[in-house]
Amino acid sequence: MTQLELAKEGAVSPQMGQVAQHEGLAVEVIRQGVALGRIVIPANINHRGLVPCGIGQGLKTKVNANIGTSPDFGDIDTELGKLKVAVGAGADTVMDLSTGGDIAAIRRAIIAESTLPVGTVPIYQASIEALANHGAIVKMTDDDLFGTIEEHARDGVDFITVHCGVTRQAIDRLRIQKRVADVVSRGGAFLMGWMLHNESENPLYEQYDRLLEIARQYDVTLSLGDGMRPGSLADATDRAQIEELITLGELVQRAYQAGVQVIVEGPGHLPINQIEANVQLQKSLCNEAPFYVLGPLVTDVAAGYDHITGAIGGAIAAAAGTDFLCYVTPAEHLSLPDSEDVRQGVIASRIAAHAGDIAKGIKGAGEWDRKMSLARKNFNWAEQARLSLDPERFSRVHEKHTTGGQACSMCGEFCAMEIAEKYLSIPVTKCP
Amino acid sequence: MTQLELAKEGAVSPQMGQVAQHEGLAVEVIRQGVALGRIVIPANINHRGLVPCGIGQGLKTKVNANIGTSPDFGDIDTELGKLKVAVGAGADTVMDLSTGGDIAAIRRAIIAESTLPVGTVPIYQASIEALANHGAIVKMTDDDLFGTIEEHARDGVDFITVHCGVTRQAIDRLRIQKRVADVVSRGGAFLMGWMLHNESENPLYEQYDRLLEIARQYDVTLSLGDGMRPGSLADATDRAQIEELITLGELVQRAYQAGVQVIVEGPGHLPINQIEANVQLQKSLCNEAPFYVLGPLVTDVAAGYDHITGAIGGAIAAAAGTDFLCYVTPAEHLSLPDSEDVRQGVIASRIAAHAGDIAKGIKGAGEWDRKMSLARKNFNWAEQARLSLDPERFSRVHEKHTTGGQACSMCGEFCAMEIAEKYLSIPVTKCP
Numbered sequence: 058m059t060q061l062e063l064a065k066e067g068a069v070s071p072q073m074g075q076v077a078q079h080e081g082l083a084v085e086v087i088r089q090g091v092a093l094g095r096i097v098i099p100a101n102i103n104h105r106g107l108v109p110c111g112i113g114q115g116l117k118t119k120v121n122a123n124i125g126t127s128p129d130f131g132d133i134d135t136e137l138g139k140l141k142v143a144v145g146a147g148a149d150t151v152m153d154l155s156t157g158g159d160i161a162a163i164r165r166a167i168i169a170e171s172t173l174p175v176g177t178v179p180i181y182q183a184s185i186e187a188l189a190n191h192g193a194i195v196k197m198t199d200d201d202l203f204g205t206i207e208e209h210a211r212d213g214v215d216f217i218t219v220h221c222g223v224t225r226q227a228i229d230r231l232r233i234q235k236r237v238a239d240v241v242s243r244g245g246a247f248l249m250g251w252m253l254h255n256e257s258e259n260p261l262y263e264q265y266d267r268l269l270e271i272a273r274q275y276d277v278t279l280s281l282g283d284g285m286r287p288g289s290l291a292d293a294t295d296r297a298q299i300e301e302l303i304t305l306g307e308l309v310q311r312a313y314q315a316g317v318q319v320i321v322e323g324p325g326h327l328p329i330n331q332i333e334a335n336v337q338l339q340k341s342l343c344n345e346a347p348f349y350v351l352g353p354l355v356t357d358v359a360a361g362y363d364h365i366t367g368a369i370g371g372a373i374a375a376a377a378g379t380d381f382l383c384y385v386t387p388a389e390h391l392s393l394p395d396s397e398d399v400r401q402g403v404i405a406s407r408i409a410a411h412a413g414d415i416a417k418g419i420k421g422a423g424e425w426d427r428k429m430s431l432a433r434k435n436f437n438w439a440e441q442a443r444l445s446l447d448p449e450r451f452s453r454v455h456e457k458h459t460t461g462g463q464a465c466s467m468c469g470e471f472c473a474m475e476i477a478e479k480y481l482s483i484p485v486t487k488c489p
Numbered sequence: 490m491t492q493l494e495l496a497k498e499g500a501v502s503p504q505m506g507q508v509a510q511h512e513g514l515a516v517e518v519i520r521q522g523v524a525l526g527r528i529v530i531p532a533n534i535n536h537r538g539l540v541p542c543g544i545g546q547g548l549k550t551k552v553n554a555n556i557g558t559s560p561d562f563g564d565i566d567t568e569l570g571k572l573k574v575a576v577g578a579g580a581d582t583v584m585d586l587s588t589g590g591d592i593a594a595i596r597r598a599i600i601a602e603s604t605l606p607v608g609t610v611p612i613y614q615a616s617i618e619a620l621a622n623h624g625a626i627v628k629m630t631d632d633d634l635f636g637t638i639e640e641h642a643r644d645g646v647d648f649i650t651v652h653c654g655v656t657r658q659a660i661d662r663l664r665i666q667k668r669v670a671d672v673v674s675r676g677g678a679f680l681m682g683w684m685l686h687n688e689s690e691n692p693l694y695e696q697y698d699r700l701l702e703i704a705r706q707y708d709v710t711l712s713l714g715d716g717m718r719p720g721s722l723a724d725a726t727d728r729a730q731i732e733e734l735i736t737l738g739e740l741v742q743r744a745y746q747a748g749v750q751v752i753v754e755g756p757g758h759l760p761i762n763q764i765e766a767n768v769q770l771q772k773s774l775c776n777e778a779p780f781y782v783l784g785p786l787v788t789d790v791a792a793g794y795d796h797i798t799g800a801i802g803g804a805i806a807a808a809a810g811t812d813f814l815c816y817v818t819p820a821e822h823l824s825l826p827d828s829e830d831v832r833q834g835v836i837a838s839r840i841a842a843h844a845g846d847i848a849k850g851i852k853g854a855g856e857w858d859r860k861m862s863l864a865r866k867n868f869n870w871a872e873q874a875r876l877s878l879d880p881e882r883f884s885r886v887h888e889k890h891t892t893g894g895q896a897c898s899m900c901g902e903f904c905a906m907e908i909a910e911k912y913l914s915i916p917v918t919k920c921p
Contacts, residue, residue, distance in 0.1 A: 127900060430789050
């Protein structure tokens with residue numbers, strides 16, 4: 058039985074218990090959230106050594122790090138290195154997006170190594186194998202696709218991105234829309250190409266029950282991909298995007314009824330003033346299933362710094378109710394990320410997630426900041442480092458210039474907090 | 490006559506013309522904005538070589554970079570180096586916050602070198618000279634303070650931070666409040682210490698007309714400092730902060746009546762869900778004078794990455810109507826920033842400002858992103874680099890891994906945009 062089926066029946070799984078403990082919440086809160094489809098616990102029955110992680114309403118906002126090879130770069134060791142960096146920087150999940158080398162071997166190595174939930178996008182491997190075996194991606198058969206999905210499920214993948222909402226109708230609406238950047242989702246583009254070439258409906262949509270059956274068998278969480286996500290601010294919140302989202306909402310309902318855990322992916326590139334509306338739309342159209350956003354990036358012009366544009370969008374999205382942030386690295390739009398890009402991406406997204414958690418009132422979020430501020434007020438540098446998001450970097454920057462005094466080198470002897478403390482100790486004459 | 494006096498009389502100054510040209514707006518829009526006190530053009534009559542910059546309603550959000558020595562680090566050459574870096578990275582203004590070395594000489598060198606408006610905080614120099622001349626900051630006389638302010642004005646400083654709202658009443662309210670971090674503003678702490686020790690009212694408040702007279706004579710824009718700004722999320726939007734803001738609103742009105750240009754400074758540390766309310770409060774209480782925020786930082790725990798926490802807060806603040814962002818560097822809370830910190834700080838704030846401008850609908854803001862997206866869609870890498878916020882970094886990251894193909898190394902031959910373009914060219918059978 059899946060976590061959802063158990064929760065619906067009122068049963069508490071060990072995974073729910075572990076999530077409750079990690080979140081500092083009662084296990085019944087977790088069970089109820091899972092039973093309502095507002096919390097998922099991606100936990101493939103075949104992923105040995107997994108430390109379960111809850112994603113959804115009332116829980117800490119989670120951060121995913123994408124790793125994996127491209128056709129031209131990366132290998133098992135490099136990707137395992139990135140996994141280690143992602144875990145060290147505090148990612149909550151990883152996705153292996155490999156499209157080069159021995160994709161199956163890389164995936165299996167990552168699953169074996171990772172205590173974090175692992176996600177994949179099976180259409181990548183299915184498409185690339187179709188190219189190798191049949192000479193073209195568009196020659197992929199339904200069985201190729203579902204066979205690959207089953208292979209990922211059997212291997213222990215905890216959640217898979219499936220672009221089930223890239224329907225004929227969505228593509229028609231995309232064409233009427235006349236976008237600046239058309240389709241920027243790789244999986245979405247593979248499927249759209251296949252559909253247009255073969256004049257067929259999307260098999261992941263048409264044979265959704267087949268997908269649900271596989272997902273249910275291994276308790277793979279479906280992450281309904283947004284193949285129509287805007288890849289440019291000019292395309293944000295357009296008809297093609299919302300057409301797909303409505304379909305995803307219907308598929309959320311069917312997954313829920315089938316006992317399959319499900320989350321929904323979202324944009325992409327969005328101006329700041331459209332982020333909250335996007336979160337509300339997703340929650341409203343998709344039965345409040347957990348929302349997983351890619352960024353969102355709040356400007357198109359900052360390539361080289363898209364971990365920052367993504368952190369801005371992610372923080373606003375999280376504050377508005379988004380549950381799960383896919384990181385963006387400084388290499389986005391430019392290059393396959395290396396380990397340092399992975400680290401920077403995870404940290405930036407963790408800042409966004411935590412800032413969102415404070416705004417959402419997640420348990421314990423504000424308390425962390427209060428402790429840090431007290432340590433700062435008390436000039437307790439060791440405690441500040443310990444409490445900081447990245448203690449190593451904290452200490453490195455702090456030690457760059459040191460003066461020997463208790464204050465930092467920004468103000469030295471003219472530290473506001475030192476002066477304030479001294480003079481505020483003068484006895485009060487007027488206050489009650 | 491000041492820019493404000495001219496604008497009120499219906500006169501258009503050369504500075505208004507230059508601002509109009511830079512913003513792509515009609516000069517009458519600028520004149521009206523200045524006349525209403527909603528736009529300022531900090532332009533000291535003694536700052537030779539200044540390229541005027543407008544700050545306020547309907548204009549691009551501007552970014553300030555703080556440079557200057559601390560008691561222990563920095564010298565003229567280092568600070569001139571930081572000025573160059575700030576200008577190169579695209580700062581709109583700089584503030585010289587020097588508190589070490591020959592403060593007057595450093596300021597004069599920066600003004601002579603800078604075509605950007607230059608701001609200072611005269612209380613720093615006044616306090617430090619009081620320490621040197623009288624043995625204690627609290628022995629500073631009113632004439633010391635106003636003499637230093639006049640010196641800065643005569644030297645050509647375009648805007649000065651003056652913490653006029655740190656009143657006895659504000660300090661009383663601070664004490665009743667019982668904050669986590671008390672006072673984190675250096676100027677605010679100097680003044681508060683002086684006031685408590687001498688059992689006196691703030692001379693910048695009590696003798697505000699004297700301040701207005703100096704400002705009017707040189708057309709120095711007053712930046713009303715927020716000495717009571719929260720330095721911890723736990724202290725955000727508290728009674729001490731808002732008490733000071735009400736006073737600043739009254740002082741805005743008096744400055745406006747006296748023909749003195751004025752802006753208002755704001756926090757500081759704020760959770761995401763309080764930023765918009767803070768912007769609305771400032772606009773409402775301060776006659777819609779331009780708002781200048783320091784960050785705001787949306788979490789206390791990310792020291793080492795506060796350029797990112799500041800960019801998150803700054804973007805949200807800008808989108809909500811903030812006009813002017815003071816950058817935060819990765820060294821904040823830890824160390825005096827070096828040149829690379831300055832560069833990172835300016836870039837992060839520019840991302841925030843631009844993302845805010847898109848949301849605010851500032852003229853031309855969205856068009857920049859559209860052009861970038863079109864260049865991306867067309868795989869025109871040279872044009873993308875040209876349009877990017879930091880062309881040098883764009884090219885460096887792009888070239889880290891290259892494949893020779895037109896797509897980047899993230900997806901290589903499996904580029905979504907290439908695939909989409911190919912298959913969307915299949916003739917439409919169903920759409921209109």
